Amino acid sequence: MNSIKRGMIIDIDLNPTKGYETGKIRPCVVVTNDVYNLKVPVIQVVPITTWNEKKSQIQTNVILEPSNENGLTKNSIADCLQTRPIDYQYRLVKIRGHLSEKKLVEIDKALKLVFDLI
Numbered sequence: 001m002n003s004i005k006r007g008m009i010i011d012i013d014l015n016p017t018k019g020y021e022t023g024k025i026r027p028c029v030v031v032t033n034d035v036y037n038l039k040v041p042v043i044q045v046v047p048i049t050t051w052n053e054k055k056s057q058i059q060t061n062v063i064l065e066p067s068n069e070n071g072l073t074k075n076s077i078a079d080c081l082q083t084r085p086i087d088y089q090y091r092l093v094k095i096r097g098h099l100s101e102k103k104l105v106e107i108d109k110a111l112k113l114v115f116d117l118i
Contacts (some may be wrong), residue, residue: 011092
């Protein structure tokens with residue numbers, strides 16, 4: 001299996017869910033650091049959802065446009081409020097690509113806001 005790296009976009013099976021948790025098989029951004037990604041099978045991911053005007057106005061959402069680099073096929077949103085741990089050995093479906101450094105910085109900023117680290 002390929003090693004998982006911070007900033008990668010990977011398809012993850014997020015089911016089962018409860019309540020308002022994001023579910024289905026969907027792309028997610030790996031946000032844990034590479035030291036943990038190499039040593040621990042549980043990583044932290046930010047689910048990606050379809051872009052819409054309402055979601056694009058939320059401060060903790062990051063707009064992602066499709067590219068060959070990231071492997072996305074449509075305008076999307078990284079929903080940093082829905083960050084969750086996953087065991088990628090059981091939930092990984094496929095690797096799509098990786099984010100640009102600029103977008104990863106935007107996600108870091110959103111995560112700092114979500115977790116009150118600013």
